[in-house]
Amino acid sequence: MKFLLAPRWVVFALVVVALAWVAWKLGEWQFNRLEDRQERNSIIERHEREGSSPVDGVMAVGEPVATADEWRVVEATGTYAVEDTVIVRYRTREGAAGVDVVVPLELADGTSVLVDRGWYATQNRGATSEDVPAPPSGEVSITGWVRADATGDSTEVSEQSTRAVSSEKIGPALDREVLGGFVDLRSEDPEPAEPLMPVELPELDEG
Secondary structure, three states: OHHHHOHHHHHHHHHHHHHHHHHHHHHHHHHHHHHHHHHHHHHHHHHHHHOOEEHHHOOOEOOOOOHHHOOOEEEEEEEEOHHHOEEEOOOOEOOEOEEEEEEEEEOOOOOEEEEEEEEEEOOOOOOOHHHOOOOOOOEEEEEEEEEOOOOOHHHOOEOOEEOOOOHHHHHHHHOOOEEOOEEEEEEEEOOOOOOOEOOOOOOOOOO
16 A cells, blocks of 8 residues: 555645545536526516516616616606717627617606617727617607626726716716616617617526
8 A cells, every 4th residue: 555655646646636626616616606597587587577667766876786676677758868879889799790879868857877778780890879870859768677887997988989888987978967877778669760679688597
């Protein structure tokens, strides 16, 4: 048995132990991911069953979206501020280049909620609000899913364009008082003359 104490066997044993520990940690991480996805899926499904709530009962100026409120369905009525459209660059769909189009919906109290109206195919990475279809004019009623702000350098806003949506960045850039978070559009009334491709929702499988 002395051969087991030889340096190479000691190293081999340590490597086996290390690999076993890594495999255990990876398995634990995978189970945690599964639990997180199951919890997210149940939240989305529950919110769908609950129906829509007034936007000002879920989102507020200067307040981040609570984890429990993300993917809630809200409703709001107001007027789109087309001149303050923000283009979200580098959004691809099945390999096709395009942008997301975010437009503030001005509410009766003067505040605005940022609405991601959907995706539009374009080869021009410098697309502006003039390059995308206009939203309905006049008073519009919308429903949509509540989303939390993105974070990091990608949220910086320049010339009304960004790479990720953050009310904390977009509000000051537009000089608008906006509700915290944003809304992924579900429906508009009246409907636009040219609709955008709907926002992609997360798949509800368990991965």
